[in-house]
Amino acid sequence: xxxxxxxxxxxxxxxxxxxxxxxxxxxxxxxxxxxxxxxxxxxxxxxxxxxxxxxxxxxxxxxxxxxxxxxxxxxxxxxxxxxxxxxxxxxxxxxxxxxxxxxxxxxxxxxxxxxxxxxxxxxxxxxxxxxxxxxxxxxxxxxxxxxxxxxxxxxxxxxxxxxxxxxxxxxxxxxxxxxxxxxxxxxxxxxxxxxxxxxxxxxxxxx
Numbered sequence: 001x002x003x004x005x006x007x008x009x010x011x012x013x014x015x016x017x018x019x020x021x022x023x024x025x026x027x028x029x030x031x032x033x034x035x036x037x038x039x040x041x042x043x044x045x046x047x048x049x050x051x052x053x054x055x056x057x058x059x060x061x062x063x064x065x066x067x068x069x070x071x072x073x074x075x076x077x078x079x080x081x082x083x084x085x086x087x088x089x090x091x092x093x094x095x096x097x098x099x100x101x102x103x104x105x106x107x108x109x110x111x112x113x114x115x116x117x118x119x120x121x122x123x124x125x126x127x128x129x130x131x132x133x134x135x136x137x138x139x140x141x142x143x144x145x146x147x148x149x150x151x152x153x154x155x156x157x158x159x160x161x162x163x164x165x166x167x168x169x170x171x172x173x174x175x176x177x178x179x180x181x182x183x184x185x186x187x188x189x190x191x192x193x194x195x196x197x198x199x200x201x202x203x204x205x206x207x
Contacts, residue, residue: 007045007073012037013057014065022055022067031055049074075106075186077179081172095175097129100143104129106182107146113189114153121153140167144178151181160184 009024011031020031020039029041043051055067078092078099085093104125111123123146126139135143148163161177164170 005045006042007051008040008042009051009053009071009073010034010038010040011053011055011067011069011071013039013055013067014059016059017057018060019058020055021058022053024051024053026052049076075109075182076102077106077183078102079176079180079183081176083172086172093172095170097131097133099175100129100135101127103147103178103182104143106179106186107150110150110182110185110189114150117189117192119153121149123149135167137166137168143167147178147181150185154185155188156181157184157188 009029011020013020015037017033017037017039020033021028022031023029024041024043025046027043029043031039031041034040051071051073053067053069053071057065057067059065081092084090087093104127107123107125108127111121111125114121124142125146126143129135144163144167151160151163161180163181164174164177
């Protein structure tokens with residue numbers, strides 16, 4: 001199976017752990033110790049980048065400790081909505097709580113990443129939208145303002161779209177634009193992170 005359909009999931013266990021068993025997203029997996037305290041498994045890549053991990057760790061005396069956590073790898077955006085999605089009422093043809101929560105999560109991830117690199121950005125993402133919620137105009141203005149603050153806080157590519165003025169009668173292209181902005185920012189920040197890793201003390205500035 002192609003590598004890009006798989007995700008390596010890592011978990012840090014106590015130094016006395018000798019065996020680990022458990023599930024990722026409800027499926028039983030095999031864990032292997034890769035380094036001191038680090039255990040890993042490889043699973044099918046989740047579309048949303050979210051992995052619910054449930055682990056039982058054993059020490060040499062057979063004593064067990066249970067762990068449960070949710071891990072997130074990368075971001076998942078939808079930038080390819082089409083008119084056909086709207087007309088045929090596909091899952092991408094609607095804009096609902098799932099989209100709001102996904103975007104708000106990405107906003108929080110990018111904001112933290114920007115802050116870690118010394119950029120000042122203050123956002124107020126909400127990540128508990130429900131299908132039964134009826135967002136107010138104020139709610140949606142804040143939603144878009146969060147994206148706008150991120151866009152303004154860092155560099156963007158020349159063809160990066162602008163943030164829609166409002167969410168009233170949001171079109172599928174505007175919905176794509178919101179997540180294209182986040183995708184561009186994630187791409188640029190990941191490139192910057194890789195440059196940090198490459199320009200370590202042994203390499204940066206050498207002639």
